[in-house]
Amino acid sequence: MEKLISNNNPMEKLISNNNQLQRPLPEEYIFPLEKRPGKLPVSACKFVPVIDLDETAGDSRAVISQKILKASQEFGFFQVINHGVPEDLMKDTMSMFKKFFDLPAEDKAIFYTEDARSKKYCNLFPSSMIYATEDVHLWRDNLKHDCHPLEKCILDWPEKPTGYRKVVGSYATEVTKMVPRILELIGEGLGLESGYFEGKLGGVSSLSVNHYPPCPDPSLTLGLSKHCDPNLITILLQDDVCGLQIFKDNEWIGVDPVPHAFVVNIGYQLQIMSNNKLKSVEHRAVTNSRTARTSVAFFFTPRDDIMIEPARDLIDASNPQVFRACQFLEFLRYYMAKNGTDEDALEHFKLRA
Known part of the structure; x- marks a missing residue:
């Protein structure tokens, strides 16, 4: 089968730059049968809790913290509204990212790299940071920003489109x-x-912007493979x-977008700190043949100089230390x-009886 790209122009590896997408899906993007999303409809998850953070004042706060705790245990995900981030800013930010991926190739070229060890604070990757060694490529372009310290990192960010930085x-x-605010509510729900x-925050925070152009055959490929996040918490x-x-x-169930909401994802580090009371759930991204999709994941990690371990208040005779x-x-x-594909990376860090 014909390949999507040539070796003469690395920028052609960016799907958003390629003008020949209306043809059979290139073989280097076709996942093994057992990993494909397939043609069967997937349940639409309308039951992932939506938490109204305006209700955290007064007597309702304890109720909200318990709702967050239950969602973190049952789903590993929840959505928040009335979170304090202006709706216009959310809209403008998403617009900036969409405009960036629509820029001419020459404007994106200065950020393009296939080197996972790049020292720049902003990098544009085809598929992933391990393009050269991955078995199958993801149907996405990925723009990563380091965000801490912001005043230093921002100087490496794009200047186009106008107003981006x-x-x-x-x-x-x-x-x-x-x-x-969200971590405090989680802590209250746990009784900490x-x-x-x-x-415990502040080591590194980063933005990862995933852009998924329309795909010739979404049943054969993925925008993002199944994984759990290794960090503390992710805001999507x-x-x-x-x-x-x-x-x-x-079964795989879809997380329906809620207007002006953020999806909050429990990372592996929160699962460790909660002594396995919270769960980091496997998730993935699928493509479609009609409309481009863009998502913005903000990853928050622990500080480098602290040890990650279960909270002492969550350990007793009936709840022994797990990690x-x-x-x-x-x-x-x-x-x-x-490569982030371990079936359960936490197993390596569990204490053995």
Whole structure:
């Protein structure tokens, strides 16, 4: 079967730059049969809880923290509204990213790389950071921003489209302010002392923007393979196109976009800190043949200088410690060595009876 790209122009590896998409899906994007999304309809998940953060004042706060706890245990995901990030800023940020991927190839070329070790604070990858070694390519283009410290990283960000740095920088600031509020509610739901997560953020925060152009045959490929996030917590901004799916009760179910909401995803580090009370759920992204989809994941990680371990208040005779203490970097190196595809990266860090 004909390949999608030539070897003469690496930028052709970006799907958003290729003008010959209306043809059979190229073989290098076709997943093995057991990993394909297939042609069967997938359940639409309208039951992932939507949490109204305006209700956290007064007597309702305890109720909301318990709702978050239940969602984090049952789904590993929940959505939040009335979170304090201005709706216009969310809309403008998504618009900036869509405009970026529509830019001419020469404007995106300065960010393009296939080197996972790039030291730049903003990189544009085809498929993933391991393009040269992956068995099958993802049907996406991926733009990564380092965001900490923001005043330094932003100088490496795109200047086109006009206003990009101002809008995306403001977005990063507002989302960063929201995360401690959510972590505090999670801590309250678990019964931890106030401020337990304070100071544990701040190692590295990063934005990962996934752009999924229309696909010739969505049944054969994936925009993002199944995985759990290795970090502490992820804040996802979706556009209005469906594509996010979580694996629950032995089936893939779609997480319907909610206007002006963020999807909050429990990462592996929160599962460790909660002594396995919270769950990081497998999720993936599927494509469609009609409409481009863009999603914006904001990853928050623990600080490098602390040990990640279960909270002492969650350990007793009836709830023994599940995981050993480890540095986040140790965990991340193990996770990355498996290319993020380990069936359960946490097993390596569990204490043995």
